[in-house]
Amino acid sequence: MAVFITDTCINCGACIDECPVEAIVDEDENPVGEELHYVYPDKCVECVGHHDVPACATACPTEGCIVWSEVAQSPKHRDDITDEMRSSKTPVVED
Ligand code: SF4
Numbered sequence: 110m111a112v113f114i115t116d117t118c119i120n121c122g123a124c125i126d127e128c129p130v131e132a133i134v135d136e137d138e139n140p141v142g143e144e145l146h147y148v149y150p151d152k153c154v155e156c157v158g159h160h161d162v163p164a165c166a167t168a169c170p171t172e173g174c175i176v177w178s179e180v181a182q183s184p185k186h187r188d189d190i191t192d193e194m195r196s197s198k199t200p201v202v203e204d
């Protein structure tokens with residue numbers, strides 16, 4: 110359903126242009142008022158059909174800022190990601 114950007118986001122903007130479905134907005138457009146980039150969960154398709162891994166997380170220069178989030182109403186999600194990985198906010202990419 111979606112990935113989630115955590116408060117370790119440094120607002121570098123590297124993720125926005127990588128998103129194939131324009132699901133990411135910057136801190137100025139964050140709908141919950143946080144000074145962070147934000148992923149709209151109803152738009153994010155976890156890059157299914159576009160990339161092998163979420164492009165935003167690959168582009169992100171931080172360690173583990175973008176994590177798996179719960180499966181909810183959304184077009185697509187990666188079904189190989191377990192509920193536990195989502196509920197524990199496991200980083201999408203660790204480096
Ligand atoms: S996982 Fe893919 S579709 Fe979802 S926000 Fe990141 S780049 Fe966009």
Ligand code: SF4
Pocket residue numbers: 114117118119120121122123124125146165168169170171174175
């Ligand atoms: S690439 Fe990572 S640190 Fe940069 S704006 Fe996106 S989530 Fe934040």
